[in-house]
Amino acid sequence: MEPAVLFDLDDAGIATITLNRPDMRNPISGDDVVNGICDTLAAMEANPKVRVAILTGAGKAFSSGGDINAMKPGGGGLNAGLPAGTRGNYKRGIQRIPLAFAALEVPVIAAVNGPAIGAGLDLACMCDLRIAGESAKFAESFVKLGIIPGDGGAWLLQRVVGFSKAAEMSLTGDMLDASEALACGLVSRVVPDADLLTEARALAAKIAANPPHAVRMTKRLLWEARRADLATVLEMSAAMQAVAHATGDHEEAVNAFLEKRKPVFKGD
Template structure:
């Protein structure tokens, strides 16, 4: 069986996951792609050296989303609504749950079209940067279906309800420039610079203490839906843990040493 997701790890603790199913333009369904993502996430979670994950695509597309051949298979009479519901629950819906629960920050480096579930995959990530040629579409309605992978949950939280509704109800694509204006991505770069820019951003994150980064991500996630008092209680618990880490102690000591050295310097 061919490998559809390549796993690469550098000495900074940055893992790059590259989708490589170019005949389907990196479709997420009708293949082992979701299973390979889940296996990669388990590997990431088990490795304390990993600090950041980058997800990107090989070829001209980030991801075409759902495989059309798979959609045609699902129209056969034996696949009634009950069977298809379970296919979604036990198939692609495992991906948003796994990504949402991943403590390690994830950057989507969108190298080309991100369509349907491909757009939703990018939205499942914490940060999105795009190549200038990238195109984004919540295109499900064009095929007479809906976002079965959580797009209706992720997209409004990123772009706001009005713009999310426009993309969802028209199914029309937007280019990278408009995606930047609408807050879907945080930066747009030349295609040839995309991975280098993603790795520079990942390195800036990886330079910080890993536990503080993981807890900060968790608080951001919880802050999207929990009450303020709940998030504050969680923040107090996380902060108590952070204050007792060796990384925090080292950072405070370094700061104090720099301050002492500045005080010793003669006034100009």
């Protein structure tokens, strides 16, 4: 069987992560997928050659979320039958994914190529940027199955679309099409399905062209600013700026500007 998560890195430092269970619409609750995502993110974080990543799904779905066929007790899914066992399954399983994203300083673009449902929507919200193909659909649909977002969706979604819209989506479980997702800020752009990966790579290339240390620190600062007060963010900004000023890429950027030429950033 092919790996549940595929990884590719090109010469420009753009990584592509592909959920690779198209026959099942790319569920993310299985151990093979959870381990694949977490291991891939950890490897990217440790690799200075990775400047930006694109996350997408194989086939016609981004991710269907949890595997409903495995939700019955003893079905091999997260539901262990006894509450204590189920709690442990979540902590050792799918909840590792948002923590892995939170530890990652490489920017990630979600290229949503079809339905992103339940945990699939939350996975897209773990990414830093989201663009959608015209056929993409989104739903925070846990309530329709009599469960709650067990993967951090209650924290993630409202930070993307605001509390009111997140509450509407979470309490109704209603589906949004791509245009509705664009209107509420869930995605930043909608493109023809055939152009999705091309557009995602073009966006990734713009990020990859910037000094990699500054890119990673900027992402870290943005994530920390979600939960810190202004004084803390200013203190972090001063410390990170001191590091940034000492990099070779900052010196190259200044020299290139003054010499009216295109800079060449090497990650120094």
